[in-house]
Amino acid sequence: MELLISTGLILVLIFMGMSVPFCFLSGSLFYAFLSGASTGGYVSTAFNAHTHGVLAIPLFMIAGTLIEKSGIAKTLIDLGELMLRRFKGGMGATIPVVSAFFGALSGSGTATVTTMGTMLTPRLEELGWDRRYLSAFIAAAGPLGYMIPPNMNAIIYTTVSSASVAALFLATVIPGIIWLALYLIINRLTYKQWYKVPESVEKQTVQSSLNDPALMEPVKKTSSLSIVIDSIPAFLMPVIIMGGIYSGIFSATEAGAVGCLYALIVGIAYYKKIKLRDVFKTFLNTGNSLGSILIMFPMTLMFSRILVVNNVPAMLTEFITGFSTNRLVILLIIDIVLIFAGCFLDVGVLLLVFTPLLLPTASLIGLTQVQLGVMMFVAVGVGTITPPMAMNLFIAGKICDVELKDMLKPLVPFLLFAALPMMFLVTYFPELSLWLPRLVLGAIN
Amino acid sequence: MSRTKEIFERLEKRLYQVVSNLLGIAMIALTGIILVQVFARYVLNVSIGGFEELPLYLMIISVWLAAPFVARRDQHVKIDLLNLVIKNDRVNKFIEAVLRLITTVALSSFFVLCVKFVATSRQYGDVTPGLQIPFWMIQSVLVFSTFMMSFYYILLTIKSFKEAIKWNS
Amino acid sequence: SGGDSGDGDNGDGGDDGKVYEWKMGTIYNDPVSRPDFNAFGESMQTFIDLVNERSEGRIVITPFYNSVLGASGELYDQMRRGELEVFYGQPMSNIDPRFGVFNLPYIMSDYDQVLELVANPDGELYKLGQELVADNGGHLVSSGASLFRGFFNTKKRVATVDDMEGLKVRTYEDPIVHQFWAGISNAAPMPYSEVYTGLQTNAVDGLEFAATSVVSSKFYEVGKFYSDINWQWTWGANIIISQEKWDELPDDLKQIVSDAAWEAMEVQYELESANTSKAIDELKNNGVEVYNLTDEERATWIDYARSLDETFAEEIGEETVQRVLDAIASLE
Ligand code: NA
Ligand code: NA
Numbered sequence: 001m002e003l004l005i006s007t008g009l010i011l012v013l014i015f016m017g018m019s020v021p022f023c024f025l026s027g028s029l030f031y032a033f034l035s036g037a038s039t040g041g042y043v044s045t046a047f048n049a050h051t052h053g054v055l056a057i058p059l060f061m062i063a064g065t066l067i068e069k070s071g072i073a074k075t076l077i078d079l080g081e082l083m084l085r086r087f088k089g090g091m092g093a094t095i096p097v098v099s100a101f102f103g104a105l106s107g108s109g110t111a112t113v114t115t116m117g118t119m120l121t122p123r124l125e126e127l128g129w130d131r132r133y134l135s136a137f138i139a140a141a142g143p144l145g146y147m148i149p150p151n152m153n154a155i156i157y158t159t160v161s162s163a164s165v166a167a168l169f170l171a172t173v174i175p176g177i178i179w180l181a182l183y184l185i186i187n188r189l190t191y192k193q194w195y196k197v198p199e200s201v202e203k204q205t206v207q208s209s210l211n212d213p214a215l216m217e218p219v220k221k222t223s224s225l226s227i228v229i230d231s232i233p234a235f236l237m238p239v240i241i242m243g244g245i246y247s248g249i250f251s252a253t254e255a256g257a258v259g260c261l262y263a264l265i266v267g268i269a270y271y272k273k274i275k276l277r278d279v280f281k282t283f284l285n286t287g288n289s290l291g292s293i294l295i296m297f298p299m300t301l302m303f304s305r306i307l308v309v310n311n312v313p314a315m316l317t318e319f320i321t322g323f324s325t326n327r328l329v330i331l332l333i334i335d336i337v338l339i340f341a342g343c344f345l346d347v348g349v350l351l352l353v354f355t356p357l358l359l360p361t362a363s364l365i366g367l368t369q370v371q372l373g374v375m376m377f378v379a380v381g382v383g384t385i386t387p388p389m390a391m392n393l394f395i396a397g398k399i400c401d402v403e404l405k406d407m408l409k410p411l412v413p414f415l416l417f418a419a420l421p422m423m424f425l426v427t428y429f430p431e432l433s434l435w436l437p438r439l440v441l442g443a444i445n
Numbered sequence: 446m447s448r449t450k451e452i453f454e455r456l457e458k459r460l461y462q463v464v465s466n467l468l469g470i471a472m473i474a475l476t477g478i479i480l481v482q483v484f485a486r487y488v489l490n491v492s493i494g495g496f497e498e499l500p501l502y503l504m505i506i507s508v509w510l511a512a513p514f515v516a517r518r519d520q521h522v523k524i525d526l527l528n529l530v531i532k533n534d535r536v537n538k539f540i541e542a543v544l545r546l547i548t549t550v551a552l553s554s555f556f557v558l559c560v561k562f563v564a565t566s567r568q569y570g571d572v573t574p575g576l577q578i579p580f581w582m583i584q585s586v587l588v589f590s591t592f593m594m595s596f597y598y599i600l601l602t603i604k605s606f607k608e609a610i611k612w613n614s
Numbered sequence: 615s616g617g618d619s620g621d622g623d624n625g626d627g628g629d630d631g632k633v634y635e636w637k638m639g640t641i642y643n644d645p646v647s648r649p650d651f652n653a654f655g656e657s658m659q660t661f662i663d664l665v666n667e668r669s670e671g672r673i674v675i676t677p678f679y680n681s682v683l684g685a686s687g688e689l690y691d692q693m694r695r696g697e698l699e700v701f702y703g704q705p706m707s708n709i710d711p712r713f714g715v716f717n718l719p720y721i722m723s724d725y726d727q728v729l730e731l732v733a734n735p736d737g738e739l740y741k742l743g744q745e746l747v748a749d750n751g752g753h754l755v756s757s758g759a760s761l762f763r764g765f766f767n768t769k770k771r772v773a774t775v776d777d778m779e780g781l782k783v784r785t786y787e788d789p790i791v792h793q794f795w796a797g798i799s800n801a802a803p804m805p806y807s808e809v810y811t812g813l814q815t816n817a818v819d820g821l822e823f824a825a826t827s828v829v830s831s832k833f834y835e836v837g838k839f840y841s842d843i844n845w846q847w848t849w850g851a852n853i854i855i856s857q858e859k860w861d862e863l864p865d866d867l868k869q870i871v872s873d874a875a876w877e878a879m880e881v882q883y884e885l886e887s888a889n890t891s892k893a894i895d896e897l898k899n900n901g902v903e904v905y906n907l908t909d910e911e912r913a914t915w916i917d918y919a920r921s922l923d924e925t926f927a928e929e930i931g932e933e934t935v936q937r938v939l940d941a942i943a944s945l946e
Contacts, residue, residue, distance in 0.1 A: 017528075018544040019521035026551040041697035042555070043562035047584055048688045050505045052805065058472060058504055059479070158807050166811035248782075248817030250483045251808065257479035280469055283476070287468025290504070291511025292521050308682050309637060346522055356682060363647050388526045405529070441814050443835050490780075490800050497803060498787070565695065569750075574708045574787040 003310055006031035010303070011344065015388070020346055021299035028302040037306075045305050046298035052253065056107065056155035057294060058286055059256025064111025065282045066260055067102070069274050070267025072234045073115050076101040077123070079231045082224055089188035090195065091127055092137065095120060096183040099141040100176065103148035104238040105263075107155070107256065109347075109384060112145025113138055113392045117399035133194030135400035136407040139392035140414035141183060143381025147176030150241060150259075153351060153377050155252050160355040163369035165252040166245065167444045170437040171374050175426050182418035190413050233266045246440070296348040304353045317361040327365050331427050334358060338375065339423060342383025347391060350380050370444055374426045374433040382419045385411060461517075464510050471507045475500045495575025502573070502583050509586040513593035519545075519601055535609065542605035549598040556591035563588055634863065636675045636699035638662060639689045643830075644679035651830040651889050654851060655679060657758065657882035658702045661853060664874035669867055675700065690854075694751030699859045701752070704850045707789060710750050712934045714790050716743065716849035718926055719919035721938065725759055725887065728847060731941055733759045733879055738941040742934075743849070753860040756875035758851025759883035761890075762844040766828050767820025768813050768837040771905050774914040784809055784821040789929060794845070794922065795822065813837050822846065825893040825904075826886065834900040841905045843915055851882045 010027035014020055032039045067073050080098040087093050098120065099112050106112060116138045124134055146153050149169035158165050241259055244250045250258055267274035307313070320333050337358075342350055355376060362372045384392035387404065393411070397404055426433055437444050478493075478500050485493050515521055531537055566581035573580060638658065645655035662675045683689060683698065687706045692698035694709075707714035716739070722728050731739040733756075740757045747754040765772050769781060778799040785792045785801045795801035804812055812818040813836040820837065822845060828834060853875040863871065897904050907915075927935045 013544065013547070014524060015526060016540060016544060017523050017525060018548060019516075019519070019523045021521055022548045022551055025555060026547055029551055029554055038697060039558055040562075040695055041692055043558050043584075043587065044688065044691055044695070044697070045684070047505070047562075047587060048684060050501070050508065051685075052501055055475070055479075055500055055504055058507075059476060062472060062476060158805075162807045164808055164811040166808075166815060246815050248812065248815040249487050251804075251817065254479055254483050257476045258483065260476050261480055280473075283472035284465060284469030287472045287507050288465065288511050288514065290468075290508050291513075291515040294504075294508040295512045295515075296522065305683065308678070311676070313682075360647075388524045391522075404525075441811060443814075486800070486802055492796060492800075492802050569691075569694070569709075571691075571709055574706075574789060 002031055002035040003306070003312070005034060006303075006306075014344060020349070020389075021295050024299040024303045024349075028299075028306060031303075031306055041305070042302050045302050049298035049301040050294065051159050053155050053159040054294065054297065056152050056253045056256050058290055059253065059260065060107035060150070060152045061111060061289065061293075062282060062286045063256050063259035063263060064106040064108055064115065065286065066263035066267065066274070066279075067105050067111075067237075068115045068119065069278055069282060070263045071271030071273035072105065072237065072263060072266060073102060073119055075227070075231045075234045075271075077119055078227045079234075082227050089184065089191050091124055092129060092133070092187045092191045092195070093184055094124070095134070095137045096141040096144060096180050096187070099138075099144040100148050100180050101234075103145040103176070105234070105241070105259065106145055107150035107152035109142040109145040109153075109381065110391065110395060113142040113395045114399065116141065117396050121400050128196050130194040130196070130410075131400050131402050132406045133191075133410040135396040135402040136393075136409075136411040137183075137187070137414065138400070139385050139390075139396035139407065140411060140419065142384060142392040142396075143378070143419075144176055144180055144183075146377065147172045147179060147381070149173065150245075150252060150255055151377070152256075153347070153380055154373060156348070156351050157355060157373045157376060160352055161359065161369045161373065163373050164444075167370050167437040167441060168373050169242075169245070169252065170440055171370050171433040172377055173436055174432050175374060175378065175422060178425065178432070179418060179422050182421065183414065186413050186417055190410075194410060230271075233270050237262055237266075293348070296346060297352065300349045300352055304356060307353070308356060313357045313360045316357050317364060320361050321364065328428070330361065330365050331367075334361065334375070335379075335423055335427050338379035339382055339386070339420070342379050343386045344389050345383065346389060347380050347384065350383055351376060368430070368434065368444065370437065371426070371430045371433050375423070378419075378423050378426050382415070382423055385415060385419060461514055464514065468507050468511055471503045475503045475507075478503075495573075495577070498573055498575040502578070505583065506586045509590035512590050513597060516594045516601075517597045538605060538609040542602060542609050545598055545602040545605055549595060549602050552591055552598055553595040556588070556595050559584075559587040559591050633671065634673045634699075634859075634867070636673065636859070637678060637683070638675050638700035638702060639678045639683040639692070639698050640702040641681045641686050641689070642679060642703065644677075648830065651826040651893060653761075653826070653882045653885035653889055654702070656885055657851065657878040658853075660881045661702075661874050661878035664877060665871055668870045668874065673867060673871070690750075690752075693854060693856050696856045696858050699856055701852075701854045701856075703852065704848060705747060705750070705752075705852065705854070707930075708787075710746060711789075711929055712746050712931055713849070714788075714926065714930045715934045715938050717788070717790050717846055718930075718935070718938070719790070719794050719845050719922070720916045721942070722762075722847035725883070727942065727945060728759050729883070730945060732757050732849070733851075733883060735876060738944070739938060742937055742941070743852070746934075747852075747854055748857070751857050752854040753857050755853045755855055755860075755872055756879045757849070758879035759886060760848050760850040761824045761826065761886050763822045763824050763846045763848060764840060764842045764844055765820060766823050766833055766837055766840050768816070769819045769839070771839050771903060772820075772841045772843070773905065773907060773911045775918045776914070781819045782817070784812065784818040790926060791822070791846075793925065794919070797922065798918065809833070810836060824890075825897065826889045828902075829893040829896045834897055834902045838901060839903050839905070840897055841907060843907060843912070845915060845919070851879060853878065 006027045009030055010023045013023040013026060028042060077098050080094040081091060084093045084097060099116055102112050102115060121134050125131055151169055151172060154165055154168035240262060241255045244258060245252055245255050320330055323333055341354060384390055393404055393407055397407055478496060482493050482497060485491050527537060563581050563584045566584055571580045572578060640658055642654040643652050645652050645659050658677060662677055665673050665675055686703055687708060689698060689701050690705055690709055693701040705713045731737045734740055743757055744754040767781060775798050781799045783795045783799040783801045784804040785795050786803050792801060804818060809821060828840060894904055
């Protein structure tokens with residue numbers, strides 16, 4: 001009862017707009033106040049909340065920024081435009097494609113949204129695309145940033161489960177590619193209402209042999225060949241990072257640091273874009289944003305421990321299996337719980353609070369920790385674009401200067417026909433997640 | 446009155462700059478140590494000994510050091526939903542004030558718990574496995590952090606109550 | 615504190631009506647979800663079942679397996695602070711360096727010695743453990759036979775210390791474990807969850823591990839060599855109750871808890887020794903070469919271990935080490 005009231009309090013406070021980490025802190029303290037339970041373990045839990053795996057977050061955040069500053073991200077965009085200039089649906093398709101490219105270098109969905117928002121929006125808007133569409137699409141494509149490995153969320157997931165990072169990285173590849181394909185199809189079908197030929201381009205088009213102005217390639221000053229050559233260092237990066245991890249040279253967490261070093265070297269020596277002043281600023285800004293991202297961990301873990309101590313995971317298992325003993329129905333319930341929770345909760349909360357809650361149910365119905373992980377990651381991706389708590393929408397909206405309510409209409413098709421179906425695909429077709437890691441690693445523990 | 450306020454603001458700004466720079470240095474050190482560790486292990490076939498644990502503690506310290514400065518601007522992750530539902534600015538200001546008050550109470554209670562926790566840690570005298578750093582020293586950052594956060598939220602609470610009342614009249 | 619009579623009257627006075635609701639935390643696996651090769655988990659569950667049953671509801675212990683309440687050091691810390699009533703596991707040496715004395719390499723020669731000195735209410739080393747734990751906020755109710763650790767790897771048969779050269783060995787944050795392996799191999803700490811794929815990707819070549827754990831973690835799927843170097847007996851099966859929680863218990867319940875704790879340790883020993891031979895068979899069935907060291911080969915390991923004695927004694931404290939050495943000498 002006390003637990004229910006505290007949980008309710010947390011949700012109400014979140015809704016009313018109180019800072020989320022402190023909602024959880026208040027909820028934990030309020031629980032102790034109501035039930036007379038000891039608060040003595042809270043600080044210990046908070047202090048121990050940051051484990052070695054969490055180090056991946058600052059490292060991948062820094063790497064993401066350095067990739068943008070180094071000129072690697074720009075090369076990826078040039079290349080994406082080059083590849084897609086004859087693709088129906090026009091330059092809008094660069095959003096998911098470049099997000100996936102970027103994802104091969106970065107482990108973070110947030111960094112992907114930030115970089116795409118900053119770098120792609122001005123270019124596409126110039127070509128006649130509606131900001132509202134751009135911001136919604138960029139937000140929706142954010143999850144590709146981690147579905148294509150490296151995957152920061154996978155590293156966090158291993159801190160609360162016993163799945164291995166190497167298997168998890170491979171598990172999201174095929175779902176990530178399907179997700180990308182769905183976005184391309186949706187873009188192809190819906191882009192026309194969000195695209196208007198700018199006047200400057202219209203004049204040229206009249207004389208052009210092309211009928212569809214959205215196919216117009218952007219004004220190119222550099223040749224295709226130089227774009228391809230310039231992108232070589234960018235494509236070397238995933239080779240080095242993934243190669244390093246799978247040949248056992250460094251761990252997934254360490255890969256973040258290697259990514260930083262690589263982006264720095266390429267940015268200074270090859271693209272000659274990075275200034276030393278920017279480097280310090282990048283590290284400093286990351287240090288600052290840690291204060292808002294990682295403070296979530298201790299605050300939510302305190303409440304998560306309260307749930308565990310009160311046997312909520314077992315109760316949840318009982319509750320879910322009480323509905324039905326049919327495995328397919330249980331999976332559906334898990335999906336619904338995750339999607340619903342994703343509306344209100346932040347990425348970190350979802351991974352850290354719900355994984356321990358769902359593990360007993362998963363083990364009961366023979367759901368492997370790797371597959372549960374992929375389900376969690378897709379749920380996290382869905383959660384980042386479902387209001388009210390929708391991190392990717394917030395970031396994309398802020399960068400593109402679009403209000404949240406204006407993003408909803410263009411967002412709906414991406415959510416209904418790509419993100420949510422992905423959730424059910426990875427739930428009901430385990431081979432989508434398990435086939436590749438089994439192929440590469442031989443067996444999954 | 447405004448003179449002390451000015452001095453205080455300057456002091457606070459200075460502290461922010463110092464901590465900010467510390468954070469930048471901590472992040473560079475963290476990344477650097479991990480790179481050295483990879484290099485030492487893979488190329489030199491040696492381990493860097495106790496230093497392996499340092500990045501983790503640098504991160505923990507950074508997180509708790511940075512949190513108050515996010516609090517200062519009330520920029521911790523939150524949902525802006527109420528503004529869409531309730532159109533009355535005065536009501537919204539009042540709700541904001543109450544939420545900040547709750548945050549202040551929660552943070553200052555947590556501050557007290559942190560002080561107690563670090564005090565017992567000092568008695569126990571545990572050290573980190575690698576570099577033998579006393580744990581209570583690292584844990585002290587929680588005391589600093591929660592103190593500063595409580596302090597900033599007191600200011601924020603007062604500010605929004607003042608604004609709410611101003612609208613009232 | 616009273617409670618001198620127990621005539622069944624559940625009145626207000628005394629603590630005869632009081633129900634002690636305890637949490638018991640461990641890093642070991644839940645025997646329900648991991649029934650095989652899990653002597654630690656089984657013995658913890660035995661303890662809980664016995665106490666809950668014999669106390670007739672006056673003590674209710676709820677288990678928390680799989681580190682859900684925190685890692686080993688954190689669990690011990692919670693126990694010491696009275697936030698966790700019971701801890702099952704190994705007191706780590708960063709809490710008190712003297713705890714390391716039980717984990718010195720090649721200090722225990724076999725289970726007989728362990729049963730005599732440690733897994734025994736009158737054992738000299740159980741008493742030492744009790745003193746050390748008492749200095750660190752806990753009451754050591756019972757100590758078990760725990761297990762010996764061999765060496766498992768993907769590369770080659772390991773017989774002597776020299777065979778270790780160039781092998782990448784997984785260790786963890788424990789000074790003795792790390793220093794021992796760093797002296798003869800390329801040792802690096804790695805989280806346990808990464809070991810399986812680490813062996814697959816050659817991030818590590820091997821690790822020191824008990825045969826039963828190699829089987830239960832299915833490492834035999836990715837590596838082919840096991841040697842019974844038995845370099846370390848670990849002080850891994852201990853039931854420790856927070857001192858303040860122990861003190862508030864009436865004498866009859868103390869007796870029930872203590873009896874149950876020792877019986878649980880008997881279960882741990884019986885299961886572990888039965889499991890070890892079963893595990894060896896299982897390893898062989900799965901194509902793992904199980905190598906039993908000759909006396910000469912074992913001597914190279916023991917010599918190496920003795921060369922570290924001074925370093926370890928300095929870290930642990932001469933006096934504590936001497937007590938252990940004396941206790942072992944008194945057996946012979
Ligand atoms: Na990625
Ligand atoms: Na959401």
